[in-house]
Amino acid sequence: MSFEYPFQKILELKEQEKEKKEQEYQQSFEQFESMASSLYELLKQKEQMESVYQDRMSTGILIQDLQLNEKLVIQLQQQIHQIKLKTDQARNDMYQKEKEMQNASIECKKYEKVKAWKKEAYEQHVKREEEKQMDEISTRRYVFQ
Numbered sequence: 801m802s803f804e805y806p807f808q809k810i811l812e813l814k815e816q817e818k819e820k821k822e823q824e825y826q827q828s829f830e831q832f833e834s835m836a837s838s839l840y841e842l843l844k845q846k847e848q849m850e851s852v853y854q855d856r857m858s859t860g861i862l863i864q865d866l867q868l869n870e871k872l873v874i875q876l877q878q879q880i881h882q883i884k885l886k887t888d889q890a891r892n893d894m895y896q897k898e899k900e901m902q903n904a905s906i907e908c909k910k911y912e913k914v915k916a917w918k919k920e921a922y923e924q925h926v927k928r929e930e931e932k933q934m935d936e937i938s939t940r941r942y943v944f945q
Contacts, residue, residue, distance in 0.1 A: 803922045811911040818908045821901040828897040832890040839883045846876050 805811065853869050861869075 803919050805915045805918060807911060807914065811908070811915060814904070814908040814911050818901070818904040821897070821904040825894070825897040825901040828890065828894040832887070832894045835883065835887040835890045839880065839887050842876060842880045842883055846873065846880065849873060849876065 849869070849872065853873075856865070856869075
């Protein structure tokens with residue numbers, strides 16, 4: 801007779817749920833990382849534009865170029881604002897998925913702990929039964945000798 805855990809199916813479901821939550825977290829992390837990289841690139845691009853703008857201002861610039869540059873900066877700022885909002889949303893989603901992943905992991909560990917305790921209790925029971933049988937065998941040998 802071998803050890804059978806009565807909640808094995810539940811444990812397997814919890815493990816599957818944990819793996820699913822880990823995958824969801826990984827996807828949300830990658831999404832956040834992608835958004836953050838886009839935001840960084842836009843901020844870097846804005847900084848470069850402003851640097852070029854300052855250089856051109858010191859040497860002289862046409863009004864048309866100044867107006868065009870201002871429009872480009874405004875468009876870039878709007879893009880930065882939109883990407884920042886998306887990045888914040890992706891960050892919040894990532895944190896939510898992380899919490900869900902942690903909760904699923906905790907649930908899975910609970911069932912694993914219970915399984916370990918039940919297995920240990922089963923093994924102790926089997927050991928006691930074997931000891932009883934050995935005592936009975938030695939008693940019979942002594943009596944019938």
